[in-house]
Amino acid sequence: MPPTDHRRATAERNAEAILGAAEAQMARGTAVSISSVAADAGVSRVTLYAHFPTREALIEGVVTRVVGQVRDALADARLDDGPALETLDRVIAIGWDHLDRGGAIARVGADALTPAAMDRAHAALHEPLGALIRRGQASGEFRDDLSVAWLLTTFFAVMHAAGEQLRAGALAPEDAVGVLQPTLRSVFAKPAG
Missing domain, CATH: 1.10.357.10 (Tetracycline Repressor, domain 2)
Incomplete structure (x- = not known):
């Protein structure tokens, strides 16, 4: 796989993990914070902010x-x-x-x-x-x-x-x-x- 495709695939997996973690927190009625979503998604806050700036x-x-x-x-x-x-x-x-x-x-x-x-x-x-x-x-x-x-x-x-x-x-x-x-x-x- 070329490096660009690998980076894109990683970015897509990260975005999906972030959305999944945030959706799960919202569904539970848990307060959604950048830190908790990043932790649940297994990504850094920097990675989360790269996909969702706010x-x-x-x-x-x-x-x-x-x-x-x-x-x-x-x-x-x-x-x-x-x-x-x-x-x-x-x-x-x-x-x-x-x-x-x-x-x-x-x-x-x-x-x-x-x-x-x-x-x-x-x-x-x-x-x-x-x-x-x-x-x-x-x-x-x-x-x-x-x-x-x-x-x-x-x-x-x-x-x-x-x-x-x-x-x-x-x-x-x-x-x-x-x-x-x-x-x-x-x-x-x-x-x-």
Whole structure:
């Protein structure tokens, strides 16, 4: 292996180890510090800072990674098949499953990141969800008096609000999808008449 490839492979392994350590700490609800993440990842602080120059960049990296896992799950969800409203229901169920499992990560991300950083971290979902919204608007199932961008923003806001309600004890995990689906359907569905 040429030296450049070896260095790149080492850098990729280090970045993956750093993200894995930070994700594990966030999932446990442990305070994420550069020192503790570096120690758990088996890298120096200098190496960690080379990949993530700030704590916020590290947290954004973890949220981006988790959102990528949701994107991968949505790739198997047949977003181009069936009526758009039924597809929306599948997206909500998949999204909730990941949000419920990653609730502590979502909370740390929401507390530590700016709205712009949260938007960047969710960018991997903008295209598949935006395509679903455009398909639903073209078929007449989704309202077209609101922009794709606004419907995306509303989708993420409602999903994360459900996560906050769950953490506050106001929503039972087994009830979440049953609350989210009709709520988001009412936002997305084209009004009758």
